[in-house]
Amino acid sequence: MSLISALARGQRLLVPRAALFKASHLGVAVLALPLLAPLVVLLLAWLDLDLATWAHLWETLLPEMLLSTASLVLGVSVVTLTLGISLGWLMARHTFPGASLLRAALVLPLAIPSYVLGFVFMGLLDYAGPLQTALRAWFGESFEFEIRSLPGAVLVLSLALYPYVYLFAQAAFQEQSATHHDAARAMGHTAWAYFWRVALPLARPSLAAGWALVVMETLTDFAVVRYFNVITLSEGVVRLWIGQMDRAGGVQVASLLLVLALALVAGERILRYRARYLQLSGQTRPIALTPLRGWRKWLATAYAASVVTLAFGLPGGQLLVWAIEDVRSAPGGTLDVVFSTYLFNSLALSFGTALLVLLVALPLAWHLRAGSASPAVLRALIRVAAFGYALPGAVVAVGILLLLAPLNTLVAPLSSNAFLLSGSLIGLLYGYLVRFLAIGLNGAESSLEKIAPSMEMAARTLGAHSGRVIARVYLPLMRSELLTAGLLVCVDVVKELPLTMFLRPFGMETLSTWAYMLASESAWVGAATPALAIVVLSLLPTLLLMRRAVLMEVRA
Amino acid sequence: MKTILSLSALVAVALLTGVARPASAQTQVVNVYSARHYGALEKVFAEFTRETGIQVRLSSGSSQALLERLRADGKQTPADVFLVIDAGTLQLAAEEGLLQPVRSPVLEAAIPAELRDPQGRWFALTQRMRTIAYNPKRVKPDEVQDYADLANPKWRGRLCLRPATHIYTIALTSYLIANRGERETERIVRGWVANRPQYIDSDSRILETIAAGKCDVAIVNHYYLGNALKRDPNFPVALAWANQRGSGVHVNITGAGVTAGAANRDNAIKLLEWLATRGQDAGDAGMPGGNSEYPANLTQKPPAILERFGTFKADYAAIARYGALQAQSIKLLERARYR
Structure with missing residues (x-):
């Protein structure tokens, strides 16, 4: 390990770098700074520090907010990591009845946004819902359980978010080289010890990337916590800012969120400090799948199938039933027009954003990779630029609105007030970029991280210039992870809600804004139709992700 | 890779120009x-x-x-x-x-x-009235004549309310402060909270929960019941106009x-x-x-379905103060640990 890093450092001396690289640093800084700007505008809210607000907060909601945020993150982390790792391992290393179908189906819940899963579970599981009504019929009137609670929120968020861990875990376990496995077993490790001491540590960077997504989604969730009456920090942001008209206070609490997310992710990084997990080339000998036998194989099937049913089959089915009811009761023709428009809007936005995010993330990630000579300041700048993902969408939106407001005064006269930056497509895409850059960056970075510097060195030794190294060595090795990241962005944009609510141009509804408006009024039947459309739309990229998983299997 | 990139670039540009089409100057x-x-x-x-x-x-x-x-x-x-x-x-x-x-x-x-x-x-x-809904099988109309009645300990575990974050709850609190002052309002709100209410962020779900048998009393906007009755004339929830002996129901x-x-x-x-x-x-x-x-x-x-609710007195005088009292109401709700 130390030899490799020494070589990596030495390589910097070998390759001549001239003014060209400084220009590229400047370019990256120019790319990163606009992403930072809304965050900076928000941090300026600390200048408005009002101790009385904080004293009041501390006496009323803050302790509860901190406690429920911590419990929620802990609960969701434990459940998603357990589900994600166990399922990822089963799918990457074993065969059992229905495995190939389930391997793909386990990704399906990604297509259901948590706020949709939340209202479906609420409708199914609360006191007036069908499950408790049926249970009361069997066990008597006094039977009841409270779904509007922390465990309820943990359940829903975990079911919605475990695929992030699962995807990364499965990919990581799958691409691990058989050499490691054989070496470990040859040295007398049991299968169990091999999992804990070799496979799991090797998968750690990937697991951390998946887990980071889970944590950030959990921290910034504002819909599920509201349905389930859990007062977290992000709920606190909404309460302060929207409820009490205290923008500064809201933003200050939001920056607490930011610090928390940062601390968790940085903490994980520090814990695996210096440990680097490298794969030597793109063509390692893959591990053969072990068939499970006897009761174990049926247990595996039942386990995976029940997760899919709970997280996708049940809510999807309920949405379908509601949507059919909605379409039947809607006056003829009204739904068609609305849908084609909303569908188009959601589709266009998700494609556009995915492309934008990758285009911006690639050069940024390039400057973060181990072998790059980027100065520490630049690296820090890029890291901070990706923090938008850890902020509630609504807060990012306000940062952007505040930033664009003065620009409006410049632009408006040029177009005789017909065009304003706030409430324009530019503003919306800008918001998406700030919010979702982290996904692109994560994907690009973790794929770069796993490419041994020795590969670049070899290419350079053979006389390839840096452009050629990128095109012929890096991009082909990164392709699958970049595609994954792009698809994740697509799914996230189709599902995205608060930012879209705030920044979308006038008259532009998307499926998500429409579904949420109706769901927030408990018009679940009406909300089901757009919600189902979101699910179907997110299924397309999700199916592509699955196809990739299947292709990998075929190659193996 | 290149083909994928350029293809998706094309698609994205095409779609985005579609989204961005501005309303023509004539429209x-x-x-x-x-x-x-x-x-x-x-x-x-x-x-x-x-x-x-x-x-x-x-x-x-x-x-x-x-x-x-x-x-x-x-x-x-x-x-x-x-x-x-x-x-x-x-x-x-x-x-x-x-x-x-x-x-x-x-x-x-x-x-x-x-x-x-x-x-x-x-x-x-x-105009929308925020008033009391109840289960007519278990509650007599004279038990629920005013918002303050819901602070009675007999409703412990039988009360459903909308969370403090919703503007409906905040406006109701402002109406109470406008009518009865801050101290009396806080006493009422604390009484509700002491009854361990079930918080449900949807008036229609509150009504369905009453119908299912959990809550016996709740505070909702009148039209949710009107809409429910339009769908099902036998929907088993009744409406009581609050504060009819005083200044009238919250409008x-x-x-x-x-x-x-x-x-x-x-x-x-x-x-x-x-x-x-x-x-x-x-x-x-x-x-x-x-x-x-x-x-x-x-x-x-008024719409025909509302004839079922009869005539009533509404407090129009308080409306003008909702804005000024909003911040005070939110603080009061938090102090009283209304969720």
């Missing part, structure tokens, strides 16, 4: 920030467009979120009309200079003085004003005038009719 438009999203409203706007040729473009959100958005927009707001479901929010927007005064004989004739701003910065379009409004920076001011006024007259229909195509609300234009009849 008359009015841009509305709207906090109403009952679905029925869409019909009103479609009707308006059919009659006037003016296209209505909506952007929705909660009343409070839209106010915050209007603030962030400043003078350059793309919105022409600010349409929300709370008088307090309208008053705050007006006080902050975000809405402009409108002189319109049509609006002044259509909407009674207590349901509009004296300076014409906002006008009510519908709030759907109301709208023209924004200070409205680029399409004339169209905005036309829309308000239309909504206050033609749009007041008691049938499904009207703003009150589509959602079982009471019209703000008193020359119009």
Whole structure:
């Protein structure tokens, strides 16, 4: 390990770098700074520090907010990591009845946004819902359980978010080289010890990337916590800012969120400090799948199938039933027009954003990779630029609105007030970029991280210039992870809600804004139709992700 | 890889130019920030467009979120009309200079003085009463004559309420403070909280929960029950008009004003005038009719389903204070540990 890093450092001396690289640093800084700007505008809210607000907060909601945020993150982390790792391992290393179908189906819940899963579970599981009504019929009137609670929120968020861990875990376990496995077993490790001491540590960077997504989604969730009456920090942001008209206070609490997310992710990084997990080339000998036998194989099937049913089959089915009811009761023709428009809007936005995010993330990630000579300041700048993902969408939106407001005064006269930056497509895409850059960056970075510097060195030794190294060595090795990241962005944009609510141009509804408006009024039947459309739309990229998983299997 | 990239670039550009297509200069438009999203409203706007040729473009959100958005927009707001479901929010927007005064004989004739701003910065379009709903099998009407009755310990575990975050709860608290002062209001709210209420962030789900047998009493907006009864005439929940011996039941409004920076001011006024007259229909195509609300234009009849609720006294005097009391109400709710 130390030899490799020494070589990596030495390589910097070998390759001549001239003014060209400084220009590229400047370019990256120019790319990163606009992403930072809304965050900076928000941090300026600390200048408005009002101790009385904080004293009041501390006496009323803050302790509860901190406690429920911590419990929620802990609960969701434990459940998603357990589900994600166990399922990822089963799918990457074993065969059992229905495995190939389930391997793909386990990704399906990604297509259901948590706020949709939340209202479906609420409708199914609360006191007036069908499950408790049926249970009361069997066990008597006094039977009841409270779904509007922390465990309820943990359940829903975990079911919605475990695929992030699962995807990364499965990919990581799958691409691990058989050499490691054989070496470990040859040295007398049991299968169990091999999992804990070799496979799991090797998968750690990937697991951390998946887990980071889970944590950030959990921290910034504002819909599920509201349905389930859990007062977290992000709920606190909404309460302060929207409820009490205290923008500064809201933003200050939001920056607490930011610090928390940062601390968790940085903490994980520090814990695996210096440990680097490298794969030597793109063509390692893959591990053969072990068939499970006897009761174990049926247990595996039942386990995976029940997760899919709970997280996708049940809510999807309920949405379908509601949507059919909605379409039947809607006056003829009204739904068609609305849908084609909303569908188009959601589709266009998700494609556009995915492309934008990758285009911006690639050069940024390039400057973060181990072998790059980027100065520490630049690296820090890029890291901070990706923090938008850890902020509630609504807060990012306000940062952007505040930033664009003065620009409006410049632009408006040029177009005789017909065009304003706030409430324009530019503003919306800008918001998406700030919010979702982290996904692109994560994907690009973790794929770069796993490419041994020795590969670049070899290419350079053979006389390839840096452009050629990128095109012929890096991009082909990164392709699958970049595609994954792009698809994740697509799914996230189709599902995205608060930012879209705030920044979308006038008259532009998307499926998500429409579904949420109706769901927030408990018009679940009406909300089901757009919600189902979101699910179907997110299924397309999700199916592509699955196809990739299947292709990998075929190659193996 | 390159093909994938360039293909998706092409698709993205094509789609985005599709999304970005601007309204042509000839099309008359009015841009509305709207906090109403009952679905029925869409019909009103479609009707308006059919009659006037003016296209209505909506952007929705909660009343409070839209106010915050209007603030962030400043003078350059793309919105022409600010349409929300709370008088307090309208008053705050007006006080902050975000809405402009409108002189319109049509609006002044259509909407009674207590349901509009004296300076014409906002006008009510519908009225909604927030009052007590109960399970008639387990509760006698004389047990639930006032909001304060729900503080009685006998309702422990039998009470359903909307969370403190919702503007309906905040406006109700402001109404109580306006009527009975802060101390008495806090006593009432603490009484509710002591009854360990079930918090449900949806009036219609609250009604369904009463019907299922969990809550026996709750506070809801009247039209949720009206709409439920329209679907099922035997829906097993009853309505009690609160505070009839005092100043009357808590009334709030759907109301709208023209924004200070409205680029399409004339169209905005036309829309308000239309909504206050033609749009007041008691049938499904009207703003009150589509959602079982009471019209703000008193020359119009209320929707037929509301006849079941009988006549009642509403407290119009308190409306003017919702805005000023909002911050105080939120603090009170937090202090009383109302969730």
